[in-house]
Amino acid sequence: FIPSRAPASKSALRSHDDSPDPPLTMLIDHHDSYTSSIPPMLSTPPVILPYTVPLEIVNALKPTAIVLSPGPGDVHNPVDTGVSSQILSSGLYDDTPILGICLGHQIICSQLGLEVSQLPSPTHGIAVDVEGEWGGRWMKYNSWCPPSQSVPSGVEVKCESEDGIMGIRSGKWLGCQGHPESIETEVGAKIIGEFESMFEGEGTVEAATQQQQQHRQVSAGETYTAAQKSFDYNDQFEFFKKLNERHENTFILDSNTDNKYSPNDRYSYVGFAEKLYDEGDILLNLNLEKSFVGDVDGDFKGGYVGYLNYEYKKFCRDGSNLSPDITVLKQAITTLRGRGDERRCNILENYLKELEGEREEEKRGEGGEEEEEMGCFGEVRNWVVFDHELNKLSAVTLDTHADGEWFKEVEEILDEENVKEVGGVSYDGEPSFSYRIDPSQYKEDISTIKSEIKKGETYEICLTNRLQFSCPPSSPRFGLSVFSNLRKINPAPYSCYFNYMNKEIACSSPERFIKISDGVAESKPIKGTIGRGATPEEDLINKQKLKNSVKDKAENVMIADLVRSDFSRVCTSVKVDELYAIESYETVHQMVSKVTGELGRGRTEEFIKATFPGGSMTGAPKRRSMRIIEGLEKRERGVYSGGIGWLGYDGSASLNMVIRTVVVDKATGLGEIGCGGAITGLSDVEEEWEEVRIKAERGIKAVKQAWSGTKESGGGTEGGGGKEATKKRRWRDRVGVLRAVLNIK
Ligand SMILES: C=C(O[C@@H]1C=C(C(=O)O)C=C[C@H]1O)C(=O)O
Ligand SMILES: NC(=O)CC[C@H](N)C(=O)O
Incomplete structure (x- = not known):
């Protein structure tokens, strides 16, 4: 399984407007089945991007806060970590509030030089009581975890369990191994609160716009009896x-x-x-x-x-042979358009066009579809x-x-x-x-x-x-x-x-x-x-x-x-x-x-x-x-x-x-x-x-x-x-x- 990674051409990155951007929280989706439960927890609605987008696109969008979603796979495999590990290692986001969840947490830990290892007998769907500042009941869906180890200076361990380091903070980067978005997690709101306190008040206008958009009602069509x-x-x-x-x-x-x-x-x-x-x-x-x-x-x-x-x-x-990137990008474009964020909207539209063109090529290459x-x-x-x-x-x-x-x-x-x-x-x-x-x-x-x-x-x-x-x-x-x-x-x-x-x-x-x-x-x-x-x-x-x-x-x-x-x-x-x-x-x-x-x-x-x-x-x-x-x-x-x-x-x-x-x-x-x-x-x-x-x-x-x-x-x-x-x-x-x-x- 290799996610597509289309290169971003110059035209995709062309900007039409030099006025300052409004704040933007970006959620990188690792095609996990829990990702969509994260936005409703945020008071600043994020724009969701697939983890297969090129780093240039992320940079051009200038996010002011980032959430790295959970996801399948192995933190040591670049195919699984996608653009998330590139964001962290680029040096451009050292001072950006970033929240990593599960795989996202593991990506942050790796970047900070911590070891992440495979658990001897992983359990999924079992909530555990975790000790520490972020202690409480956490739902886990992971097979890997950073074991308890000494951490570099500037890195703070927020909570631990038998598995290892369940929560960390380093400057503006937060990571949690458990899933704050699970129905069985008690302490989710606390972590989200700490994340959002770093850019409080920046997104309230956007929140109202997005809320309206989500309640979009299609007008009643033809009637019948x-x-x-x-x-x-x-x-x-x-x-x-x-x-x-x-x-x-x-x-x-x-x-x-x-x-x-x-x-x-x-x-x-x-x-x-x-x-x-x-x-x-x-x-x-x-x-x-x-x-x-x-x-x-x-x-x-x-x-x-x-x-x-x-x-x-x-x-x-989720079942289409094509990667879900296109659906996710289209949604991101609609959200940005709803906010009147033209500059970012253009960047994503140009990128989407390139991606769609590429997919057409792929489809032609595949030949006749089986019935x-x-x-x-x-x-x-x-x-x-x-x-x-x-x-x-x-x-x-x-x-x-x-x-x-x-x-x-x-x-x-x-x-x-x-x-x-x-x-x-x-x-x-x-x-x-x-x-x-x-x-x-x-x-x-x-x-x-x-x-x-x-x-x-x-x-x-x-x-x-x-x-x-x-x-x-x-x-x-x-x-x-x-x-x-x-x-x-x-x-x-x-x-x-x-x-x-x-x-x-x-x-x-x-x-x-x-x-x-x-x-x-x-x-x-x-x-x-x-x-x-x-x-x-x-x-x-x-x-x-x-x-x-x-x-x-x-x-x-x-x-x-x-x-x-x-x-x-x-x-x-x-x-x-x-x-x-x-x-x-x-x-x-x-x-x-x-x-x-x-x-x-x-x-x-x-x-x-x-x-x-x-x-x-x-x-x-x-x-x-x-x-x-x-x-x-x-x-x-x-x-x-x-x-x-x-x-x-x-x-x-x-x-x-x-x-x-x-x-x-x-x-x-x-x-x-x-x-x-x-x-x-x-x-x-x-x-x-x-x-x-x-x-x-x-x-x-x-x-x-x-x-x-x-x-x-x-x-x-x-x-x-x-x-x-x-x-x-x-x-x-x-x-x-x-x-x-x-x-x-
Ligand atoms: C796959 C079947 O059932 C599914 C699996 C279940 C389970 O694992 O407990 C229960 C109901 C179904 O969602 C089946 O009945 O063939
Ligand atoms: N839920 C997740 O993000 C899982 C992360 C990683 N694939 C693990 O199993 O540990």
């Missing part, structure tokens, strides 16, 4: 099965599945897509900026229902919402002039007899499952990750595997039978089934990736898993074990902190409403945190691109961890690890985290169950493997039940009558032929 008719009916799955007989590209977002352990979501939705969007940057083609006027049940008011594959990351800030599936969203104008609190079904349509056609169809469906169960259909033999990455290799990969963590390359990684199986021959919509079982044996609030194009997705996810409602964004990352106990006593013990587990809390807070930082890129008032809460499901207890932030309206696409893929499926820091994942997993993850749900025309949204999910490719008859878990420095190889097995267990069981025709399979179509059913049967035969051609069993 809907009509609704309600019925006394509450079986969303029966309704879905009948609708599925009549339409192509159907879905059920099945939120209420009688989970006796944890709350369900209030609404379920059933419908079909009228137009599918599955190419390129899917979100670009969706209209998410309208305003809804009216009163219909549910949070979804029409728009798009579907999924983003993990590979959609390519269009997002990857990015996901699929279907436009939905007619749907049914089930309110599980009031036990009613409402048919909703956006085609308000269409003479109640949709309402008539819904009535017809309600009058129809239920689709007959397929319970009786059992297929010969039984499914055989194989892991895509065999267990011994997977365990080796866990060890590899542990050694990357030791080197400081990553703090935590969500490693995954896939269980693969072939569906029985001539079993179209086998996935529906699987789902029909899965929803009973693994009820979860973000369950769903999709029958879009060539895919069936049977999902029983307990995890919310994002929700956007009334301009407020929310995420509920899950990290920390333990199996249920065999007896009520054992179950309670397991739950307590998870609640008190140092390792699981570490796993969880690392991602909660990551999500806070992702949110802070686009939201204000980012808060943690819950930390380390426990939710229980059929086979596992899960540790869940909840992060919220003020987003404002009309920013759904921007928000998703700033936060996708969800941190719980990548690890932290996200960017470097995703690279490591690619190296180990060596294949796309597909829908697994992405997000399924809806994106409203009105900008509201709800996407789950795609886990505990069976995906069937209808054309090939191949099925997959994704399963994985977070690896940290504290991970035990065998325990991690056991966790993967537990997570896959219900998916496997649902496939087996569908295969053997267990009574719980209520989702088949064999019994469906009428013209539609004949049409579907013919289509089914075609799949049979395809299988024969491809020689798939």
Whole structure:
């Protein structure tokens, strides 16, 4: 991994104005997943620059204070320290207030001549009580640390722990090994206060301007409305099965599945897509900026229902193959423009142009892009919402002039007899499952990750595997039978089934990736898993074990902190409403945190691109961890690890985290169950493997039940009558032929 370092030409540095510059706090971002949580702590809002900018650009901008962010990697490696070490060694900033955090602290210590060494057994996500002037509770995400040692005169040790020197000050340079921006650090504000006291009062006007800018509201777009008719009916799955007989590209977002352990979501939705969007940057083609006027049940008011594959990351800030420098620079330019700082704005604009030109060259050099599936969203104008609190079904349509056609169809469906169960259909033999990455290799990969963590390359990684199986021959919509079982044996609030194009997705996810409602964004990352106990006593013990587990809390807070930082890129008032809460499901207890932030309206696409893929499926820091994942997993993850749900025309949204999910490719008859878990420095190889097995267990069981025709399979179509059913049967035969051609069993 080599960050680009474009040379700055003379034209980039040309200045147009000789009037004195206003003060400027510069934050150098080492592509860490926590960097964006730093600006909200500063009363002087910084301009963020990537650590790959050339020193000439930094010099030309004349910063009056600098923050060096945390980051992955090794302080002795110039590729990891980038412009930060050049700033310190240039001699130009000896009298500039500089605050280094974690990697930034290590860079400052190195420059001051201190040794920085690798910790024998590093821990990440565990807060420690630190002694000294800056003593108190500090969160650590580091593998390296300056050991306690004698320091040169003029250098003051501010706090120490068993690991070594946790805080220093030398003139106007401050360094802290812990993370002041973490939710679990108590003393963050104190260090920031000491840093800012060196240039107090200089940035108050700027603060006001930036604050305004962050609250930017996109003006309301075109308005639209809907009509609704309600019925006394509450079986969303029966309704879905009948609708599925009549339409192509159907879905059920099945939120209420009688989970006796944890709350369900209030609404379920059933419908079909009228137009599918599955190419390129899917979100670009969706209209998410309208305003809804009216009163219909549910949070979804029409728009798009579907999924983003993990590979959609390519269009997002952290996952793009191009370095995120361009996004960061564009933001810096907007900030400077907002402040009327023309001179600095010009410097960055010229540099950005050069960088973009270079990237075009790189792209041309790369040749043709390989085709990857990015996901699929279907436009939905007619749907049914089930309110599980009031036990009613409402048919909703956006085609308000269409003479109640949709309402008539819904009535017809309600009058129809239920689709007959397929319970009786059992297929010969039984499914055989194989892991895509065999267990011994997977365990080796866990060890590899542990050694990357030791080197400081990553703090935590969500490693995954896939269980693969072939569906029985001539079993179209086998996935529906699987789902029909899965929803009973693994009820979860973000369950769903999709029958879009060539895919069936049977999902029983307990995890919310994002929700956007009334301009407020929310995420509920899950990290920390333990199996249920065999007896009520054992179950309670397991739950307590998870609640008190140092390792699981570490796993969880690392991602909660990551999500806070992702949110802070686009939201204000980012808060943690819950930390380390426990939710229980059929086979596992899960540790869940909840992060919220003020987003404002009309920013759904921007928000998703700033936060996708969800941190719980990548690890932290996200960017470097995703690279490591690619190296180990060596294949796309597909829908697994992405997000399924809806994106409203009105900008509201709800996407789950795609886990505990069976995906069937209808054309090939191949099925997959994704399963994985977070690896940290504290991970035990065998325990991690056991966790993967537990997570896959219900998916496997649902496939087996569908295969053997267990009574719980209520989702088949064999019994469906009428013209539609004949049409579907013919289509089914075609799949049979395809299988024969491809020689798939
Ligand atoms: C990777 C999976 O789950 C993820 C990992 C978890 C963990 O490590 O505890 C918990 C929930 C998910 O974010 C999976 O279920 O396949
Ligand atoms: N969080 C950080 O900045 C980590 C710094 C460095 N990579 C370490 O592991 O020590």
